[in-house]
Amino acid sequence: MFPRHGASPLNPADARELRLPLTSTLSPGALASHLPIGHHDHHHHHPDNHNTSSTRRGQGGRGGAAAAAAPQARAVASGACAVGQGLLGVARGLGLAYGGLWLLLAGYRAVKRRLLRRALREVVPALQRAGVTFWLDFGTLMSLARNNDVYEHDNDIDMVLLNPDFAEVKEQLSRPGVLPRGYTVEWAGKSRPLGGGLTQDWLRVYLPGKVMWADLFGGFEAPGGADLIRINKNSHCDVPRHLVLPLGSIRMLDSPQPAPAPRDVAGVLLHRYGPEWTVPKYASKGKDTVEHNKRYLRLLRALGRIGLRVQQRCRPLVSQQHLHHMGGMGGPGRFGMGGMYGGGGMYGSGERGWGGAGRARVHEVVDEEEEEEEEEEEDEEEAPPELVVD
Secondary structure, X not given: OOOOOOOOOOOHHHHHHHOOOOOXXXXXXXXXXXXXXXXXXXXXXXXXXXXXXXXXXXXXXXXXXXXXXXXXXXXXXXXXXHHHHXXXXXXXXXXXXXXXXXXXXHHHHHHHHHHHHXXXXXXXXXXXXXXXXXEEOHXXXXXXXXXXXXXXXXXXXXXXXXXXXXXXXXXXXXXXXXXXXXXXXXXXEEEEEEEOOEEEEEXXXXXXXXXXXXXXXXXXXXXXXXXXXXXXXXXXXXXXXXXXXXXXXXXXXXXXXXXXXXXXXXXXXXXXXXXXOOOOOOOOOOOOHHHHOOHHHHHHHHHHHOOOOOOOOOOOOOOHHHHHHHOOOOOOOOOOOOEOOEOOOOOOOOOOOOOOOOOOOHHHHHHHHHHHHHHHHHHHHHXXXXXXXX
């Protein structure tokens, strides 16, 4: 038992810590002066001291675990950031590639369109100088009928020669002065038999450098007076004879001279492309399913669906109402006789006929339609605003 009064015996551990002799007897005040601040008697712990130490150790353990997990969280966040930045870079790269390709295609089509106009202006007079009977057809005819221009997505100029001797035509076009300098004429087609003695052989007139061309197909009248002209492109391109002959003409760009065209332009285009021929359709060949289903056209349509083409949305340039008055299917009805443009054909006799066998051009219809629309727009501008109550 320790005495209740007097100095407390010095603990050996404390004595060593304080560097005091074990036998030293110090007063409480002197001993306190040697003890470090916060030092407590090992024999007089507060009852809560043990619990407090345990709590601190527990808190220290949880803090250590959190501290150990923090670097892992930072690493995960850093990795997520890197992935996000990588995806953003990929998206930016794809966007730049898409935009660059779009601009490249736009520039290519602009150049191609100028070359197609050049081919049209120069090959048509050359064939006329050579004395060849022909007409414009397919996409070239359709585009001129729509808006008196070449189609920006077209690849060539399409012409059909009536009952041609291709070897003789090639010789005539190859003579000096017939075609402009730099033009060449070569055989095209795959020599496949089409029946009736026809083969897939035609001529191709190349511009200088072979950057663009005009295809010269053959249109052969069926024997026995049948109402059919067979086109040696493929079996889906044949056309009724009465829609083509006798030939008419159509306005060609800014040329003062019209180009040869089928007698009934609207009828031929209706036959080839259906009633919606006035509406541009990208990479479409109408009823020519052989050409329409070719691999390159399927690819073009797929690219077109994601915007990789240069095509403005435009209204039809020839209305169905005017088509109704054109005539051209050889009998009464929607495209039949008695229309605004005469009997049974756009180029037949009638109200606009020239000496009984007139040739009313599609561009005249377009001009009238534009005038009517301008008048309607003026009426709308003059009309007072209308109050609408929901």
